[in-house]
Amino acid sequence: MFFNKTLFVGVQKIRLKSVDSTNSYALNLLSKNNPSEGTVVIAANQTEGKGQMGSQWLVEPDKNATFSVILYPRFLQPSQHFLLNTCLSLAISDALLQKGLPNLSIKWPNDIYLNDKKLGGMLIQNTVNSSSIVSTVAGFGININQEKFPEVLPNATSMAIETGKQWDLDELLDGFFAAIEARYLHLRQKGGKDFLEEYHSRMFGYGEARRFSDPAGRQFNGLVAGVSPTGKLLLDKVEGRVAYDFKEVIWL
Numbered sequence: 001m002f003f004n005k006t007l008f009v010g011v012q013k014i015r016l017k018s019v020d021s022t023n024s025y026a027l028n029l030l031s032k033n034n035p036s037e038g039t040v041v042i043a044a045n046q047t048e049g050k051g052q053m054g055s056q057w058l059v060e061p062d063k064n065a066t067f068s069v070i071l072y073p074r075f076l077q078p079s080q081h082f083l084l085n086t087c088l089s090l091a092i093s094d095a096l097l098q099k100g101l102p103n104l105s106i107k108w109p110n111d112i113y114l115n116d117k118k119l120g121g122m123l124i125q126n127t128v129n130s131s132s133i134v135s136t137v138a139g140f141g142i143n144i145n146q147e148k149f150p151e152v153l154p155n156a157t158s159m160a161i162e163t164g165k166q167w168d169l170d171e172l173l174d175g176f177f178a179a180i181e182a183r184y185l186h187l188r189q190k191g192g193k194d195f196l197e198e199y200h201s202r203m204f205g206y207g208e209a210r211r212f213s214d215p216a217g218r219q220f221n222g223l224v225a226g227v228s229p230t231g232k233l234l235l236d237k238v239e240g241r242v243a244y245d246f247k248e249v250i251w252l
Contacts, residue, residue, distance in 0.1 A: 008038035009069060009184070010177030016041065018061070020048040022068035023123055023139035030127075030135055035070050040177065042067040046141070063146040064158070065120075065173055068139040069180060075188055078128040082231030085110065085124060086195040087187045088138050088180060092122065093202055095172070095179040096142075101159070107204035108233050109246050112142065116204075117157035119143055140176070144169060200226050211252040219252065 012035065019025050022041040029035050045061035059066055073084055089106045096104055096112070096119075105113045111121045120142035127135045143149075143158035145166050159167050186192060200206055205224040212235070213219045222235030222242070232243040 006038070006177050006181045008036065009181040010038060010040050010174070012036050012039040014039065014041045016043045018045040018047060019043045021046060021139070022066060023125060023137050024048075026068040026070055026137040026139075027125065030070065030137065037070065037072045038177075038181070039070045040067050041070075042173065059141060059143070060146045060148075064144045065140065065142040065169060065176065067173065067176075068137050069177075071136040071138065071184065072134070073136055073184075073188070074132045074134060076133045077131065078126075078133060079230065081124075081126055081128075081133060082227070082229065083187060083192050083195060084126075084133070084136060084138075085231060086199045087183045087192055088122060088124065090195060090198055090202070091179040091183040092120070092140060092142070092176060094183065095175040096159075098175060098179075099159075099167075099172075101162070104202070105204040106199060106202050107251070108227055109231065111204075113204050114157055114159075114162050117162075118153075118155050119157055119159070119162075138180075142172075142176075144172060196227065196229060203227070205251075213250045213252055214248065215250070 016025065022043050026041045043066050046059055046066050076083060089110070092112055093104055093106055101114055103115045107113045110123065112119045120140065123139045125137045126133050143156060145160045146158045147160055149156040187195070203224070203226065206226065207224065209221055209223050211219060212222055220237065222237050225234040225236045225241060228234055228243055232245055233249060235242050235244065
């Protein structure tokens, strides 16, 4: 079980009533000074929340967990960026699994799914130099108590919808911070060698035949064979195993 007291993640909190994006706010903060590692920016309302590849993350005010965490993973090389992705994906799923949520999975590259519906996602923005990841802003949006979603989000769900009850946002945030810290310390101290195997054990569609398309709209079938250490989706197709980067394949 996770304890809500942490050493650094969430010790420094910046709470905002409304902001365009917690990631944008955190990145601006980084550009001006050196906030302590683990500083979190929490917003009751995000007006321009960002998702992967520029998509918009739409939320209802005061209903969801929308926050960003500032980290300094200088112990990682730029080529190890996906280790950070697996670390944080596992952390969020750890915290949610502690709440007894059924059928929870991680959908490559950055979504959290519950009962085959999108519960949330994350956006990781790294600053790197030639030898290390200098700083990271990891933004999270988890649907908690919102019960209605716009028609443009037909596959969205929330903890309230799936469980039939309302949840304490502050308690959940404390759980997320503790889980992030635990996984991050493991990564820093032990290298996270087991993370990819754990990621596969929780991966949406792992070992299943799924339908995909390329950016040009050409559809194809592929058996989800996992993710490479560099973060590419591995699909077994008629012609063999193919590795796809974030922008090269779309789930259908």
